[in-house]
Amino acid sequence: MSASLRELRGAAAIAGVATFGCGEAPGFTDMELLARAAAAAVADAGLKMSDIDGICTASASATMWAMPVIEYLGIRPNYIDSTMLGGSSFVAHLLPAIHALQSGQCNAVLVCYGSAQRSATFGRKEVVASRRFLDPQPYEMAYEPMLPLSAYALVASRYMHEFGATRRHLAEVAVAARGWARLNPEAFMRDPLTIEQVLESRMVSDPLSVRDCCMVSDGAGAYVLVRADRARDLQKKPVYVLGNGTAVWNRQVSSMHDLTVTAATQSGKAAYEMAGLTAKDVDVVELYDAFTINTLLFLEDLGFCKKGEAAAFVENGGIAPGGRLPVNTNGGGLSCVHPGMYGVFTIIESVRQLRGECGERQVRDAKIALAHGNGGTLSSQATAILGTQETL
Template identity: 40%
Template sequence: MHHLRDKTAIVGVGATEQGKLPGSTPLTLAVEAFKRAIDDAGLKKEQIDGLMTMAGTTSPEGPLNYLRVGEALGIDPRFTGTFNMGGGTAGALLQQAALAVNAGMANYVACVFGDSAATGGYKFDKAAGWGDSWGIWGFMAAAGNSAITASRHMALYGTTSRQLGEIAVTCRHHASMNPNAIMRTPMTIEDHQASRWIVEPLHLLDCCLISDGGVCVIVTTPERAKDLKHPLVLIAGMGQAYTTRNMDNEDWWYVPHQKLAVNDAYAMAGVGPKDIDVAQLYDNFTSSVLLWFEHGGFCKVGESGSFVEGGRIRLGGELPINTAGGNLSESYMEGWLHIVEGVRQMRGECGVRQVKGAEVCLVTGRGRELNCANANILRKG
């Protein structure tokens, strides 16, 4: 058995309101999320001796975010730092926290994120690639990257825009059952098809939101967790993968390193795709989700388009995904809320959107021009 399997647990999760929150800052949102998480865990602030943070897009202090957040929280951590891997950060910080707790370098590690991207006017519209390297070709922003993925998948495998729409409609359907989601108005495939192009073949409704909000996740050992408020949620498996290559690798659009991250998480947890009861798959764009089905071994390469049809990925289906609405409809917290929903599903707290009998959850993340990827397997203790 892998020596890190089931050796750490998530004991507290907290999320602020989501959406446009005028008057809030990344710092006030981070503090509020932290308060909610320690409250959720039944811990006192003084017990938190580890702090891992991600700076918001509008956080002026950037990589010094951990100092600023620690100061605002009034804690002097033994173990701390700030990571920025875009949408790959939440999962990587969770893993960093697990390593620290397992190594005895901290007892309770809080992973914290706050952002005011919506009110701060952040558009995620910089040139893709390193620096301005792709901007000279008019290749701007994350949407450009993922549009290439979508168009290539369509060209090779016959995938359709309506199949991408199935993912968007599913996430919206799940968000409609989540009182905390920003986008709760039901959506049809026709609504998806009629929404304006952002970068062909991606419509507006293929793209994630831009949101204000804060999220916090607290990690400790299973032994300490047993004395706390909630059923045990174990981190059973972890995987990370990175690539420094983009356009010089003709398969970059398929981000093959993501499969390595998922496989490592499966191997550590001792599970496979058939064991996953619910999945929170990083959905900055609908096309991203298609690839996770293939990388996760839920279907063969090129078959994810048909895989999403017929309600298979909805609540009640074979593999329910993004049960809170995901980045597409719940809120864009760069994947942080995917972990929160995974924990809540394992605890059985999700009410009408609860996956019955769910015991194993896959959570994925990806970011930074698609160079970073990770996967975590959560298990009911």
């Protein structure tokens, strides 16, 4: 870790966050959802849209997404980042934005995402078809797998074979997420869920059942990043970026060197080193849980337990409310919201927890949060460590 990166620890803070349309938002387009969340996040920071001179955004439905977003919001930014790494993009956007802020290129960066994937006429099948055209994976597409689901099912099968985990362990992840969702008024799926119900639910790609998979929802999320000195003068309690790292090792799941080890080992190491912290220092964890196997892998790769031990770690409500580690406290992509790219929501929930704004699901005395994004088929990984004023 270079000295310059360590010097960026706490140099920027998230001053505003917002969501909009999470669950079902019929009648809204992707852009309209994004704009509502963006306006609310800017207002939450105590700023005006005219104060925004930097923007980070990405979308699975458009290759030049930043341009219509800028036009629609009516801003003229000096800093633009539309790097598309899948669902991890909005966590990966942090460090480049911090560099831009520190250089003086801009003063307030808006990171935003919106998708009407559940309600839109242009639905899931069309999105998958377009991805096959724009993002060919020749070694896999010839067999017409159910991607991304079948890729994660392959990983789950290998993990279960190698470490003796069972479908019951995967079910623990889904039930824990639902337990948190039941405490979150914004969560889309709040009905009770048991281990038995997960195990008995419809199988969609062995060993993953429908309850092992994230929902398909509408929704938008946004946050505003400013320099730390400015954040102290704004209306909400600042949440500081202590560390951030991004890593990509592969695009196709068939190109992974080890199906049980992800690039989160690299992104997490970089984030921890920049923050000067370890997993033991983290109070609350927000992981990209597109599938139940993700949570097991990321708990290990980010240092919360050793490789092969996550199954035991989550047993008996280990990551549920009242468990040993609060994980996905909003309900995650499994039960709260998942409009295609979930990463921005890991940041938003982390900020809300560190501000103490989470009501029944609030983690007591939370000072350090880890937010982790995943993109593609375990293809891109981005980790952020966030902290309150006391952690600087």
